[in-house]
Amino acid sequence: MKDKIKKVVLAYSGGLDTSVIVPWLRENYGCEVICFTANIGQEEELTGLEAKAIASGGSKCYIEDLREEFITEYIYPTLQAGAVYERKYLLGTSFARPLIAKHQVEVAELEGADAVAHGCTGKGNDQVRFELTYQALNPRLKVIAPWREWMIRSRQDALDYALEHNVPVSATTKSIYSRDRNIWHLSHEGGVLEDPWQEPEETMYQISTRPEKAPDEPETIEIDFQAGIPKRLNGVAKGPISLLTDLNRLGGKHGVGRVDLVENRLVGMKSHGVYETPGGTILVEAHQALEQLCLDKETLHYKQAVALKYAELVYNGQWFTPLRDALDAFVRATQSTVTGSVRLKLYKGNVILVGRKSPYSLYREDYATFGEDQVYNQQDAEGFIKLFGLPLKVRALVNIEGKGRAGLPEPDYSEFKRD
Numbered sequence: 535m536k537d538k539i540k541k542v543v544l545a546y547s548g549g550l551d552t553s554v555i556v557p558w559l560r561e562n563y564g565c566e567v568i569c570f571t572a573n574i575g576q577e578e579e580l581t582g583l584e585a586k587a588i589a590s591g592g593s594k595c596y597i598e599d600l601r602e603e604f605i606t607e608y609i610y611p612t613l614q615a616g617a618v619y620e621r622k623y624l625l626g627t628s629f630a631r632p633l634i635a636k637h638q639v640e641v642a643e644l645e646g647a648d649a650v651a652h653g654c655t656g657k658g659n660d661q662v663r664f665e666l667t668y669q670a671l672n673p674r675l676k677v678i679a680p681w682r683e684w685m686i687r688s689r690q691d692a693l694d695y696a697l698e699h700n701v702p703v704s705a706t707t708k709s710i711y712s713r714d715r716n717i718w719h720l721s722h723e724g725g726v727l728e729d730p731w732q733e734p735e736e737t738m739y740q741i742s743t744r745p746e747k748a749p750d751e752p753e754t755i756e757i758d759f760q761a762g763i764p765k766r767l768n769g770v771a772k773g774p775i776s777l778l779t780d781l782n783r784l785g786g787k788h789g790v791g792r793v794d795l796v797e798n799r800l801v802g803m804k805s806h807g808v809y810e811t812p813g814g815t816i817l818v819e820a821h822q823a824l825e826q827l828c829l830d831k832e833t834l835h836y837k838q839a840v841a842l843k844y845a846e847l848v849y850n851g852q853w854f855t856p857l858r859d860a861l862d863a864f865v866r867a868t869q870s871t872v873t874g875s876v877r878l879k880l881y882k883g884n885v886i887l888v889g890r891k892s893p894y895s896l897y898r899e900d901y902a903t904f905g906e907d908q909v910y911n912q913q914d915a916e917g918f919i920k921l922f923g924l925p926l927k928v929r930a931l932v933n934i935e936g937k938g939r940a941g942l943p944e945p946d947y948s949e950f951k952r953d
Contacts, residue, residue, distance in 0.1 A: 538648070538676075539563045539564075539565040539648060539649045539676065539678070540565055540566065540647075540648055541565055541566045541568065541645060541646065541647040541648060541649070542559055542563065542565050542566070542567055542568070542647055542648075542649040542650065542651050542678060543568045543569075543570050543638055543641050543642040543645065543647045543649075543650050543651070544556065544559065544567055544568070544569050544570065544592070544650075544651045544652070544653075545570055545572075545634055545635070545638050545650070545651070545652045545653065545664065546569035546570055546571050546583075546587055546592070546595065547571065547576075547578075547653070548571065548578070548583045548586055548587070549653075549703075550689070550692050550693070550696065550703050551653040551681075551692060552569075552653040553586070553590050553696060553701050553702070553703050554590075554686070554692050554695045554696050554699070554701055554703075555651065555653055555680050556569065556587065556590040556591045556592050556701070557590060557591045557695075557699040557701060558680055558684060558695070559651060559678065559680070560591050561699075562683075562684075563678070565649070566593050567591060567592045567593060568592060568593055568594055568595070568596070568641065568645055568647065569587040569592040569594070569595040569596070570595070570596045570598075570634075570637065570638045570641050571583055571587075571595065571596065571597045571598070572598055572600045572633065572634045572637060573597065573598065573599045573600060573601060574600050574601055574604045574630055574633065574634070574716040574717060575601050575604070575715075575716045575717025575718070575775075576715045576716050576717075577715060578715070580597060583595065583597060584597060586702055589701075589702050590701045590702065591699075591701075596641050598637060600633060600634075600637065601717055601774075601775050602773070602774055602775055603633065604630065604633055604716065604717065604718075605717065605718075605774035605775065605778060606774055607633075608629040608630070608632070608633055608853075609629065609718055609778075609814075610762075610763055610774075611862055611865065612625055612629055612844070612848060613762075613814075613817055613818065613821055614762040614763075614821070614865050614866070614868075614869050614872075615837075615840065615841055615844040615845075615861065615862075615865045616818075616821070616822065616825075616837060616838070616841035616844075617841050617842075617844040617845035617848055618818070618841070618845055619797065619845045619846070619848070619849045620795065620797050620798065622793045622795045622809075623793065623795055623797060623809065623849075624718070624719065624793075624809070624811045624814045624815070624818065625845065625848050625849060626714075626716060626718040626719030626720075626721065626809065626811060626814070627659075627660070627714045627716075627719070627721055628659070628663065628848045628849045628851070629848050629853065630714075630716050630718075631660055631663035631664055631667070631851065632663060632666075632667045632851065632853035632854060634664075635650075635652075635663070635664045635667035635668060635671075636667060636671060636854075638650055639667070639668060639671045639672050639675065642672070642675055643672065647675070648675065648676060649675060649676040649677065649678055650668055650675050650676075650677060650678070651677070651678040651679070651680065652664045652665075652677075652679060653680065653681065654679065654681065655681045656679070656681050656682045657799075657801060657803070658799065658801065659799050659800045659801065659849070659850075659851065661679060661681075661682075662800055662801070662850065662851045663850075663851030663853075664851075665677055665679075665851075666850075666851040666852060666853075666854070667851070667853065667854055670854035670855070671854060710724060710725035710726075711723065711724050711725045711727075711738060712724045713740075715740075717775070717778055717779070717782070718778070718811060718813070718814050719791075719809055719810060719811040719814060720740055720741050720809070720810045720811075721807055721808070721809050721810075722734070722738055722807060722808045722809075722810075723805065723806070723807045723808075725738070727806050727807065727808060728806065729806075730796055730806045734794065734808050738808065739792070739808075739810060740810065741782065741786045741810050741812065742785070742786045742789055742790065742791060742792055742810045742812055743786060743787055743788065743789045744789060745788075745789035745792075745882045745883030746789075746882070747789075748787065748788045748789040748881075748882045748883065749787070749788060749882075752788075752879040752880060752881035752886070753784065753787075753788060753879065753880045753881070754877060754878070754879050754880075754888065755767065755768055755784060755816075755877070755878055755880065756768055756769065756875055756876065756877045756878075757816075757817070757820045757875070757876050757878070758874070758875050759820070759821065759824055759872060759873055759874060759875075759876070760873050761869050761870055761871075761872060761873055762821065762868075762869030762872040762873075763869075764777055764817060764820070764821075765777075767780055767781065778813045778814075778817075779813075780813075781812065781813030781816050781817065782812050782813035783812075784812070784813075784816070784880060785812025785813050785815060785816050785880065785885075786810075786812040787880075788880035788881060788882065788883070789882055789883040790812045790815050790816060790880055790883060790884070790885055791809075791810055791811040791812035791813070791814065791815035791816075792808070792809070792810055792883065793808065793809040793810075793811065794806075794808050795807055795808075795809065800849065800850050800851070815885060816878065816880070816885055819878065819885045819887060820876040820878060820887075821872070821876075823876050823887050823890045824872050824873075824874050824876055824890055824892060825837075825872055826890070827874065827890055827891075827892045827894075827895040827896065827897055828871045828872050828873070828874065828892050828894045828895060828896065829868060829871075829872070829896075830896060833868055837864075837865070837868055840861055840864060840865065843857075843861065844858070844861050844865075847861075871892075871894035872892075872894075873892055873893065873894060874890060874891050874892025874893065874894070874895070875889075875890065875891050875892075876889070876890045877889035877890065
């Protein structure tokens with residue numbers, strides 16, 4: 535295969551791994567290397583990245599601002615679905631990879647490349663997320679995964695290779711955490727986290743205040759939704775980037791959104807990670823609160839089952855699949871009435887729901903009140919309870935008799951007997 539590759543598009547972050555992949559591809563495949571970088575709100579310095587890619591041996595570097603597409607086409611559908619992996623993980627890295635891979639494929643087609651490459655390790659989930667997207671969108675492209683081929687096995691190996699090939703990198707062996715950041719979250723792995731018994735170091739956290747040191751007074755905010763999409767913060771209309779940026783700032787200030795999770799990776803092993811998702815945690819709480827008002831019981835309960843499957847698909851990199859498209863259609867139908875306002879208090883790591891309202895609310899005070907009402911006849915409950923509990927009554931009577939009989943007169947079937 536190495537002899538057949540002429541041009542490859544690399545998913546390029548500018549970090550140590552992808553920086554050394556550029557000369558490695560040229561050295562081992564003899565091919566032209568085009569770098570592709572997606573701006574999805576990682577807050578890393580993108581200035582000078584193109585020059586760095588070219589200095590590393592790339593022929594050119596595409597840098598695309600995908601933040602709004604990331605929020606509207608990936609974050610919001612997952613938020614509307616209520617998808618949370620293993621009860622805690624809000625899927626920040628999981629749905630970012632298909633977006634990056636999609637645009638990487640587009641660049642490959644534009645440039646006439648015959649291969650794509652990524653810097654994911656052979657132990658992680660990201661390799662699957664990238665490669666399933668490649669297969670779904672252009673299976674003719676060959677895939678190169680250096681971590682499954684090369685002899686580099688450590689950070690020091692990578693630094694040595696960079697030095698040998700004059701690759702400009704700023705990484706050092708002192709960095710102990712593997713991090714992934716975008717506008718939705720920041721994840722941490724490695725270092726002391728490899729022992730789940732150890733408490734994470736406070737210096738590890740980057741975007742959230744320690745709850746004990748957060749402001750002593752709660753801060754109340756209000757979020758307006760339209761058809762399941764957040765549109766306003768504290769009465770001010772905001773675009774997707776601005777709204778999520780502001781919520782990250784507010785949530786981070788109050789220590790909101792820290793998650794410590796031992797999760798089951800797709801590749802079979804468990805891993806320990808810590809996530810910071812301040813704005814996302816606020817939006818999930820607010821959206822769920824509004825659905826409590828606006829969705830009927832059967833839809834809400836069925837949607838909870840859909841959310842589990844949706845989260846599994848996203849985590850496993852199965853974004854571009856017919857099933858996720860079908861689940862999306864169901865979710866969109868449920869969101870047509872999820873319009874209204876939610877009021878929350880942020881206080882020392884907590885998001886406290888203090889109010890919600892909607893013009894489509896199915897909650898009726900005149901039915902639910904404990905006070906006097908004119909719309910509900912409490913005597914109607916007696917017949918309902920008798921019918922609802924009839925299977926329990928029959929089973930109890932059978933058990934009391936102990937002989938598989940209820941102790942009631944046997945029915946007379948004689949008139950149905952044949953002569």
